[in-house]
Amino acid sequence: MLLSPPPGWWRAWDLEPGVVVPLVVGAVWYAVGLWRLRRSAGPGRGLEWWRPWAAVGAGACTVIALLSPLDAAADALFSVHMVQHLLLLLVVAPLLVAAGPLYVGLWGLPRSVRRRLTRWWIHAPARKWLARLLRPVPVWTANLAILWWWHLPAAYDLAVRNDAVHALEHASFLLAGFAFWWLPFRHMGRRRRIDRGAGVVYVFTSGLQCAALGALITLAGHPWYAVHLRTTAAWGIAPLQDQQVAGLLMWIPAGFAYLAAAAVLFVQWLSDAARRGREGTGSPLSVGTGGTGRSPEPSFAALAATRKGER
Secondary structure (H helix, E strand, O other): OOOOOOOOHHHOOOOOHHHHHHHHHHHHHHHHHHHHHHHHHOOOOOOOOHHHHHHHHHHHHHHHHHOOHHHHHHOOOHHHHHHHHHHHHHHHHHHHHHHOHHHHHHHOOOHHHHHHHHHHHHHOHHHHHHHHHOOHHHHHHHHHHHHHHOOOHHHHHHHHHOHHHHHHHHHHHHHHHHHHHHHHHOOOOOOOOOOHHHHHHHHHHHHHHHHHHHHHHHHOOOOOOHHHOOOOHHHOOOHHHHHHHHHHHHHOHHHHHHHHHHHHHHHHHHHHHHHHHHHOOOOOOOOOOOOOOOOOOOOHHHHHOOOOOOO
8 A cells, every 4th residue: 555645744844942052052062173173183184085975974963864754754653754764773773873973072172171081081980880781792782672672562662652762762863873883983993892703793683683573573463653643644545564565664674774884884994804814923714802003083082192383
């Protein structure tokens, strides 16, 4: 059955302050940090050219997911709601990682604040606690738990009915996705948080559990979500069909996205191994956590440095 959208649904833009204000503040903050960083580092230095474009892409996809008519349609259709979830997890989150918002955002602070914050963080007890949390197993487990929890019928129905819970749902997807993609992709040089060989397993197994959840949703013999039992008719689709479309989106396109990311890590792992072999620094197939090369983002402590011309 083909969808038959209600008349005028595409005009249902929602300028939700809880989304618009953080987006605007974040964009201005990032722009100021980028300007200061480039001014301090000099022309053509300081940050790769593609990182600001990743930030633009993350902002645009957030607008599409949470402010556009897509958000209004998500209240009626589980399949569209699934598109929202996948955009946050698989598009916005990795683009944010690529944009380097923590590094650039710190440059957006006044120099004195940045220096004090850096000195505090170097000696903060929370640093070791956070480092223990941001390891592959805890992050992988949290990502799995959040994905499955919010697709349980009771949790999902509550999120759709309650705006505050709905906001929490979207925030948890975004934060969990950011942490998940940050581990294998934030550092492409020696400061990597996870080795690329281990990253292949880390990403691939996440894709498997995502595909498994999608398969369960697709193959269910009855609708899971009571909140959509009476909302899909206006779109010309039955609740079970809507659920099957949502499950297929999680099963195939989302599973393919994880597979593609694992393939990127695998190719980079082979490239690293070949380079180590040529340099005679180890076995061509060795898997280590050191790596070679320069990290694209300086360490947190480097933010305390004072450079000529910096303000």
